[in-house]
Amino acid sequence: MATTLFISDLHLSDNTPEIEAGLYALLDREQGMERLYILGDFFEYWIGDDDDTPLNRRVIARLKAVSDSGTKLFIVRGNRDLALGAVFADQVGGQLLGDTTVIDLEGTPVLVLHGDTLCTDDVEYLKMRAILHDPDWQAEMLQRPLSERREFAKGLRAASKEKAENDPDNIIDANDQAIAAAFAEHKVALMIHGHTHRPDRHKTADGERIVLGDWSAEASWIIRATDGNCQLEQYRY
Numbered sequence: 001m002a003t004t005l006f007i008s009d010l011h012l013s014d015n016t017p018e019i020e021a022g023l024y025a026l027l028d029r030e031q032g033m034e035r036l037y038i039l040g041d042f043f044e045y046w047i048g049d050d051d052d053t054p055l056n057r058r059v060i061a062r063l064k065a066v067s068d069s070g071t072k073l074f075i076v077r078g079n080r081d082l083a084l085g086a087v088f089a090d091q092v093g094g095q096l097l098g099d100t101t102v103i104d105l106e107g108t109p110v111l112v113l114h115g116d117t118l119c120t121d122d123v124e125y126l127k128m129r130a131i132l133h134d135p136d137w138q139a140e141m142l143q144r145p146l147s148e149r150r151e152f153a154k155g156l157r158a159a160s161k162e163k164a165e166n167d168p169d170n171i172i173d174a175n176d177q178a179i180a181a182a183f184a185e186h187k188v189a190l191m192i193h194g195h196t197h198r199p200d201r202h203k204t205a206d207g208e209r210i211v212l213g214d215w216s217a218e219a220s221w222i223i224r225a226t227d228g229n230c231q232l233e234q235y236r237y
């Protein structure tokens, strides 16, 4: 039986030791899986592949062990860790995917994405996204000293906490028209994403959309595909 797992929205940081432990427990439990897809916001912030904090080094080592064991590892960037780069991918032995990718799941084409681009009602965010994804802006940012980027991230973290940005009530949901357009554009009847922190399965005339949830101190959300059949599961640590 070929198992593929999908996870997203761990929002790993120094403040999430339970989630980090939960990740390692999941990776131990699922040894031998064929593929692991990380669909964004794996880290709460990523200020560059040269940010060698103890957390980052621990997580990279564990992911490397997963890929070394023969599991194929794929990473989609989220809005929080959009600066994940080629060095990181190389260190973990994984492959970075673009904003939207159609994968072959045991013969079924499946669109995988973080999900933020479906939230088209969040006009302000999409404006900001365009800036943050500008290659020139990114290059300029990444060449700043690490200490300066760490200070910048600290400021962002404080502001985000204050606004409770990761609370689902404060995340605008996916837009129906954007969802229908994504099904049509990518010619799929199944899509998997995270970002909204609203884990659920939605069936429409166009197909099915399975949404991952964010991780808490007690439990994680995973999608397990066994021989192509998807289950949305909550995994308690």
Ligand code: MN
Pocket: 040, 041, 078, 079, 080, 114, 116, 194, 195, 196
């Ligand atoms: Mn997100």
